[in-house]
Amino acid sequence: MKKMLTAMACTLALGTSVYAGPPKDNCGCGLGSIAFEGKEGLMSQTLAGTTNALFCNQLFGITTGTLGCEKAEEFMDARAIIKNNMDQLAIDISNGNGEVLESLATALEIDNVDMFANQLQDNFDKIYTSDEVTSEAVTENILGVAKS
Amino acid sequence: MGSKLFTIITSLCFTTILLAEDITEKEYIHVKYMESLVKKANEKKLYEKEYWRIIVHYEKNWAFITESQVDDPNFFMSPEGKHNPQAELDATIRGFFLAPDEVKERRDHPLERFPLRFKWLCKELNIDKTKTAYDHPKIIQDFIDDYEPDYIKLVFPSAYINSPASMFGHTLIIIKSKKKTDFSSISISWAARAGADVNSFIFAFKGLVGGYKGVYENIPYYIKLQLYSDMSQRDIWEYKLNFNKDEVENLIYHLRELEGINTDYYFFTDNCAYDLLFLFEAARPSEKMTEDYTTHVIPIDIVRTAEDHHLIESEKFRPSRATQIQQMREQLPPENVKIAQDAAETGDNTKLEAIEDPMLQAKTYDLAITMLKYNYNKRQLMDKQTYQKRFFALVRKKNKLPQTNWQYEPPISPHKGHETGRISYGIQGRNNGHDLLMFSWTPAYHELIANQRGYQNGAEIQFLDTWFSYDIDDNEIQFDHVDFLKVTSLGPRDDFFKPYSWQAAFGVDNEYFKDYDDINYEAYGQMTFGLTYATNKETLVYGLTGFDARYSGYYKDNFAGALGGKAGILSNLNELLRLSIEGNAFYYSLGDEHGRWEVRCDLGYALTEDTEIRTYLSREKDYMGHQTLYGLQMVHHF
Known part of the structure; x- marks a missing residue:
């Protein structure tokens, strides 16, 4: 009851994001490096409690590429898309199309999206090797398929 | 004579110090050129230009004084910037010539921090960018080039x-x-x-x-x-x-x-x-x-x-997941909907696998997956392991089925619904009191009886709904009642979606303690919960129960508290005509003991997107006795 009333009141007052805690100052590495990581093998994360990681005072740090990053990672944007859309990506791959799939193809600079979609669909079980597959493993598997 | 000289010297020193603060505290480059630009800007009265007003967010406040809508001092180059467009313009121009050493990082330099002001002023004053601290705002430009x-x-x-x-x-x-x-x-x-x-x-x-x-x-x-x-x-x-x-x-x-x-x-x-x-x-x-x-x-x-x-x-x-589910259900045969829901709820996919038509099977799998995700993300009906197991069982099979392409029918865009503010005027007849002219005003937002176009059926929020009445016989205007806040949520339940319905309201209501032409007031608060069902797409049937509290000096113990409930029907008779029938009853057992009930019928007709005509009839038992009310209102949304 209390939870519902609080929720009502909060929703009433705000339709917007809320953060506790201070914002990050140096966001130069960009948001590609941020992922909502749940536990190992978690397919779908709940995002409550992880929003503070994103609160950055700078609007326009470098958002793509590796400028300003200490640890440059290949395919940072693609990794972030995969990590943060695990469920919907699996659904898109199984259907051979979809927004997440298209965004991933764009991030990997793949022109022939249909061929990419077919490749992933054919290799579904090689990508999602078990029900408890981790997001890291899925990422590596997809990148493996993409590179081939 | 001596004191006059002293005053002059002191003021001169003071003024010099003030001016000096602006410039000699920090180091600037190309100072002579900088000051020539400030002079030119003032000659051209750039601080009065519309674009300057826009980008520093100046507007006239309630006292018709110009001030920026922004409060944060970091938005201004001048300490007077919030109230003084001219000072702000001068300080901004000077900022572009601040020596680069004066800031810790390039991104903190005024030229970097105010790229639009720089762009505009360069154009208006034809500024030589070889003389400014930098020739372009690198941080934002790098972002644009990269992005x-x-x-x-x-x-x-x-x-x-x-x-x-x-x-x-x-x-x-x-x-x-x-x-x-x-x-x-x-x-x-x-x-x-x-x-x-x-x-x-x-x-x-x-x-x-x-x-x-x-x-x-x-x-x-x-x-x-x-x-x-x-x-x-x-x-x-x-x-x-x-x-x-x-x-x-x-x-x-x-x-x-x-x-x-x-x-x-x-x-x-x-x-x-x-x-x-x-x-x-x-x-x-x-x-x-x-x-x-x-x-x-x-x-x-x-x-x-x-x-x-x-x-x-x-x-x-x-579409949200809930909307996807609702529309998917409409596009599938009922037995497939049941198969999908059972699979999502139990993890038993036998019936899913038995569907013969591949396309129909694929679509049923889609519905099962979407329902499963809804049950997990929104309702948290299962743990993660169970979710993953069921999710993959469905998706691995779906992978081998034909591609589906769902078309979701969009409702009318919310911005095409009626405007958010409302005024109304009309007449009210009463069987045992003077007839009244009624006027109302509310800044927001949407009533249950209002035309639903662009809005959710069964959702209501009213804020500061204020009513005045004019007693025709007594020639008297009086405050009638106000709902500070009234919120209603009548979400229809079905096999899959099971929301609770509720309503909360508080405000100051009219009440009669002696005579129906002698209005008194009471503060009230009401909260009810219940269930709603949709008998078809256009009609909701609801029942709510809860408490109601009233405060007034006229009550015994100044107070009356009740348990009670309400039930009603809300229906769109057609696109323009909307009907509400509601009955409620509350028994006040706390404080001043008494009972009340009301049966009311409202009909609203939309003449245009923002205009309605409404009529109502109500029979009620209130604190004093029984009343019949009927009326006609013209409603304008703005």
Whole structure:
């Protein structure tokens, strides 16, 4: 009851994001490096409690590429898309199309999206090797398929 | 003579010190050229120009004094900047000549912090950029070169039934990159900084009275979508704006100027939505949008304004998971809907696997998967292991089935619904009292009886609904009643969706203790819960039960408290005609013991999008006795 009333009141007052805690100052590495990581093998994360990681005072740090990053990672944007859309990506791959799939193809600079979609669909079980597959493993598997 | 000289010398010193503060405290380059530009700017009276007003957000306040809508001192180059456009302009020009050594990092330099002011002033004054501290704002330009902005989208997450307050909604923008999809582009929205009291009444209360500061945040759109904890329920509207390349650049430049700038959060003035209008005006100054608003801006009004000013090129509807489920169900045979739901709820896919037609099977799998996700994300009906197991069991099989393409029918866009404010006038007849003329005003938002176009059926939120009456015989105007807040959520239940319905209201009501022509008042609060069912797409049947409390000096113990309930029918007889029949009864056993009931019928007819005519008939037993009321009202939304 209390939870519902609080929720009502909060929703009433705000339709917007809320953060506790201070914002990050140096966001130069960009948001590609941020992922909502749940536990190992978690397919779908709940995002409550992880929003503070994103609160950055700078609007326009470098958002793509590796400028300003200490640890440059290949395919940072693609990794972030995969990590943060695990469920919907699996659904898109199984259907051979979809927004997440298209965004991933764009991030990997793949022109022939249909061929990419077919490749992933054919290799579904090689990508999602078990029900408890981790997001890291899925990422590596997809990148493996993409590179081939 | 001596004291006069002393005064002159002291004032001269004082003035010199004041002037000196501006310049000699910090080091500037090309000072003579800088001052010549300041002189030229003042000769041309640039501080009076419309574009300067827009980009520093100057407006006339309630006392007709010019001041910037922004409070944060970091937004101004001059300590007087908030109130003095001229001082701000002079200080801004000087800022471009601040020696680079004077700032810790390049991004803190005024030229970097105010790229739109730099761009505009360079054009107006033909500034020689070889003489300014830098020749261009590198930080923002590097971003633009790297990101390749294409177009801007205005995004509006619309209301959903169990949160009528979500009708107020929220607005954010997407900056689409040529190198990304909409989905993976950045979204810019306003975020409040709440500190430790997130998720408490203190938080809600402070938000109402302006206790929080907020800034803009930059988050990939796909993450922002997930951050709406009610994502499963909320449809999203995306409106593509028709800004050209230069306009998009100016908008981004202005966002950079607002980066990290704190805005005080006031629920009612909702600066976060209002700021967007300044962004749009900075992009397209020929469209005057900020002038349309004074005290409050509800986010959906931003969409209306954008349309009125011809900024919207196209709209896209992004259905919530709940909407997807509802529409998928309509497109599948009932037995397939049942198969999908059973599979989602039990994990037993035998019946799914037995479906013969491959396309029908694929679609049924889609529904099962969507229901499973809804049950997990929104209802948290299972643990993660169970979810993963069921999820993969469905998706691995789906992988081998034909591709499906669902077409989702968008409802009418929320910005095409009636306007948010309302006034009404009409007559009320009473069987045992004088006839009255009735007038009402409310700043927001939507009543159950109002035409539902663009709104959710069964959702209501009314704020400061204020009524006055004019007694024709006594020739007397009096305050009649006010609902400070009334919120209703009648979400229909079915096999899959099982929301609770509720209503909360408090305000000052009229009451009669001696004579039906002698009005008195009572404070009241009411809260009820219950269930609603949809007998068809147009009709809701509901029942609620709860408590009601009344306070008035006329009551024994000044108070009456009741348990009771209400039941009713809400129906769209056709697109324009809406019917409400409701009965309620409350027995006040606490305080001044008495019972009350009411049976009421309302009929509303929409003459235009924003005009309605309504009639009602009510029979009630109140504190004093019985009354029959009937009336006719003209309603205007504005």
